[in-house]
Amino acid sequence: MAAAIPLIEFRDVSKIYGHGEAEVRALDGASFKIAEGDFVAIMGPSGSGKSTAMNLIGCLDSPTSGEYLFSGVPVASLDRDQLALLRRNYFGFVFQGYNLLPRTSALDNVELPLVYKGVGRAERRQLALEALAKVGLKGREHHDPSELSGGQQQRVAIARALVGSPELILADEPTGNLDTRMSREIMEVLRDLNEKDGMTIVMVTHEEDMAEYAHRLIWMVDGKVERDGKPRHGGSGR
Amino acid sequence: MILETIRLAVQAIFRNTMRSTLTVLGIVIGVAAVIAMVTVGEGSSRQVTSDVEKLGTNILMVMPGGGGQQGPGSRTVAKAFTLKDVDAIIEQIGIVETAAPYGQSSTMAIYGAQSARTTVVGTDNRYLAAIDWPIVMGRAFLASEEQSGRSVCILGETLRQNLFGNTNPIGETIRLNALTCEVVGLLEAKGASSFGMDQDDVLALPIKTFMRRVTGSDDISMIYVSVRDGQSTTRAKVEIEALMRERRRIGEGEDDDFSIMDMKQIASMLSGITNVLTGLLSAVAAVSLLVGGIGIMNIMLVSVTERTREIGIRLAVGAQASQVLMQFLVEAIVLSMIGGLIGIVLGLGLAALASNLLAIPFQPNPLVVAGAFLFSFVVGIIFGYFPARRAAKLDPIEALRHQ
Numbered sequence: 001m002a003a004a005i006p007l008i009e010f011r012d013v014s015k016i017y018g019h020g021e022a023e024v025r026a027l028d029g030a031s032f033k034i035a036e037g038d039f040v041a042i043m044g045p046s047g048s049g050k051s052t053a054m055n056l057i058g059c060l061d062s063p064t065s066g067e068y069l070f071s072g073v074p075v076a077s078l079d080r081d082q083l084a085l086l087r088r089n090y091f092g093f094v095f096q097g098y099n100l101l102p103r104t105s106a107l108d109n110v111e112l113p114l115v116y117k118g119v120g121r122a123e124r125r126q127l128a129l130e131a132l133a134k135v136g137l138k139g140r141e142h143h144d145p146s147e148l149s150g151g152q153q154q155r156v157a158i159a160r161a162l163v164g165s166p167e168l169i170l171a172d173e174p175t176g177n178l179d180t181r182m183s184r185e186i187m188e189v190l191r192d193l194n195e196k197d198g199m200t201i202v203m204v205t206h207e208e209d210m211a212e213y214a215h216r217l218i219w220m221v222d223g224k225v226e227r228d229g230k231p232r233h234g235g236s237g238r
Numbered sequence: 239m240i241l242e243t244i245r246l247a248v249q250a251i252f253r254n255t256m257r258s259t260l261t262v263l264g265i266v267i268g269v270a271a272v273i274a275m276v277t278v279g280e281g282s283s284r285q286v287t288s289d290v291e292k293l294g295t296n297i298l299m300v301m302p303g304g305g306g307q308q309g310p311g312s313r314t315v316a317k318a319f320t321l322k323d324v325d326a327i328i329e330q331i332g333i334v335e336t337a338a339p340y341g342q343s344s345t346m347a348i349y350g351a352q353s354a355r356t357t358v359v360g361t362d363n364r365y366l367a368a369i370d371w372p373i374v375m376g377r378a379f380l381a382s383e384e385q386s387g388r389s390v391c392i393l394g395e396t397l398r399q400n401l402f403g404n405t406n407p408i409g410e411t412i413r414l415n416a417l418t419c420e421v422v423g424l425l426e427a428k429g430a431s432s433f434g435m436d437q438d439d440v441l442a443l444p445i446k447t448f449m450r451r452v453t454g455s456d457d458i459s460m461i462y463v464s465v466r467d468g469q470s471t472t473r474a475k476v477e478i479e480a481l482m483r484e485r486r487r488i489g490e491g492e493d494d495d496f497s498i499m500d501m502k503q504i505a506s507m508l509s510g511i512t513n514v515l516t517g518l519l520s521a522v523a524a525v526s527l528l529v530g531g532i533g534i535m536n537i538m539l540v541s542v543t544e545r546t547r548e549i550g551i552r553l554a555v556g557a558q559a560s561q562v563l564m565q566f567l568v569e570a571i572v573l574s575m576i577g578g579l580i581g582i583v584l585g586l587g588l589a590a591l592a593s594n595l596l597a598i599p600f601q602p603n604p605l606v607v608a609g610a611f612l613f614s615f616v617v618g619i620i621f622g623y624f625p626a627r628r629a630a631k632l633d634p635i636e637a638l639r640h641q
Contacts, residue, residue, distance in 0.1 A: 055635045058554070060553075060554060060633065060634040060635040060638070061633050061634075061635040061636075062633065080558075080559060081558045081559070081560070084553065084556055084557060084558040084559070085556070085558075087553075087554060087555070087556045087634075088555070088556025088557075089556070091556075093554050093555070095638070099547070099550070099551050099554070099638060100551075101548060101551060103253045103254065104249075104253060108249075112551075112552070112555050113555040113556050115242060115246065116552075116555065116556045116557045116558075116561060117556065118242075160555065164556075
């Protein structure tokens with residue numbers, strides 16, 4: 001196991017926004033590895049670079065310096081279309097702000113990644129219905145995001161993330177806008193995906209309660225990894 | 239994948255009905271305005287040209303009096319022409335096809351209980367031939383009738399309607415003041431002229447009958463001259479002028495006491511005016527096309543800004559930039575096409591309606607239709623495509639953060 005290539009490896013990765021005086025080092029030489037099948041929470045004060053790290057992992061953004069290897073492949077060597085393929089085939093995103101297409105039914109939203117994967121219509125529908133059932137949204141398939149509560153919208157987003165059976169689910173503050181009860185429901189869905197479906201999950205959060213669901217906690221300060229270990233209470237919920 | 243892209247695009251169109259409607263509306267207004275205005279403009283220009291052509295472009299009119307150059311009271315009343323002048327023109331000027339005397343007067347025509355004021359024209363068959371006015375019923379004047387000045391007449395369609403209704407007037411007798419004349423022919427209906435007078439409200443008498451029984455003098459108020467096909471009317475004009483100066487004994491250095499009008503001049507003047515009008519209409523149309531184009535541009539730009547997040551979402555779930563762009567392109571094409579087609583239908587409909595109301599020919603110009611359509615189409619595509627391209631070039635996270 002130790003010899004296996006990690007799914008994600010950050011080597012001294014930095015991300016700098018702006019120039020000169022206005023320069024902001026969002027990430028400042030961060031290094032870590034994440035193995036396949038892990039459930040990692042990234043925490044830290046605001047401005048510590050946790051969201052930046054997440055966006056870099058998901059290839060939504062590119063690092064200023066340092067190296068990011070995905071399954072041993074340096075991501076910097078991939079062009080835009082190859083990065084799109086990487087996102088399409090390996091990543092599923094869950095955003096704090098849900099980022100669902102407005103005026104588009106839950107079902108169509110969940111089908112979206114499959115459209116780009118080139119999955120046929122009937123199969124797409126089937127997979128999307130299954131994904132929505134998995135996150136407990138059976139019967140809401142034809143609702144628009146505006147007709148759903150925040151928790152329901154986030155579950156649609158999770159269904160969209162998992163529908164393509166990705167290697168990795170990247171969740172950026174998935175419970176940030178939700179109350180405690182809904183947050184727990186969301187976290188349980190994520191834990192099931194990790195435990196039952198073997199998906200690797202990387203989650204950014206600022207709530208310690210939520211981090212408890214993870215197996216591992218990366219604590220970031222000022223764009224650097226300050227602590228890397230188990231959550232305070234040992235992880236995997238309580 | 240192409241079908242899938244089209245499906246995505248159509249889905250997006252129906253998802254935002256408001257935005258789509260506004261885009262389509264911009265195209266519709268631009269296309270419809272241009273097509274309607276240019277079609278109506280060309281129709282009226284054609285109408286004027288055909289009116290002038292009906293008069294004959296190879297016709298010269300020779301009239302006593304100095305025409306425009308003569309100030310009021312600057313000269314004693316000009317001598318009228320006589321039948322001898324007509325003959326002289328025919329005999330001495332080779333490029334003249336024919337010449338005909340022409341005199342007119344307004345008289346009350348009475349048939350039975352019906353009466354109508356009409357224009358009585360004294361002339362001969364050569365006039366009808368020169369201006370190409372066929373007889374549809376009965377016959378033209380006989381040579382003997384022209385020679386002896388018999389009381390026979392040929393009616394225009396309007397006068398026939400006024401006096402006889404739809405019945406056959408041939409052989410009937412009409413009274414004109416003291417003169418009684420027999421109807422021998424009916425002229426083809428010319429239709430109302432665009433100059434506002436009814437050319438069909440007319441009664442033609444042989445010139446001799448006219449001189450003797452209507453005006454009581456040998457004077458001819460006008461000579462119609464038709465120039466041979468392919469011969470210059472300008473040259474004919476010069477030759478006639480020289481001939482008339484000689485016949486009227488006008489000394490060197492003296493002004494003409496007659497004038498010669500050239501239908502070609504009138505025709506070119508009128509078509510000049512209608513060309514200016516068409517140009518004006520086209521300019522107005524171009525402005526509305528521009529306004530329509532700016533409308534499309536606005537909506538497209540606003541919608542792409544609005545949709546940058548959507549582009550971000552699509553990129554995040556694995557769309558390649560080219561796929562997103564293709565979707566936006568297809569969307570713009572579909573919207574522009576719908577707008578363009580509605581615009582064509584609406585524009586042609588408006589033009590047909592206006593042509594009908596103005597009684598001008600409805601002749602849409604396919605080039606203008608295609609041009610207007612193409613312009614809006616291109617505007618729709620450019621402003622649908624390029625802002626989207628900018629958005630699709632962003633890192634997905636930047637597009638997602640866009641508010």
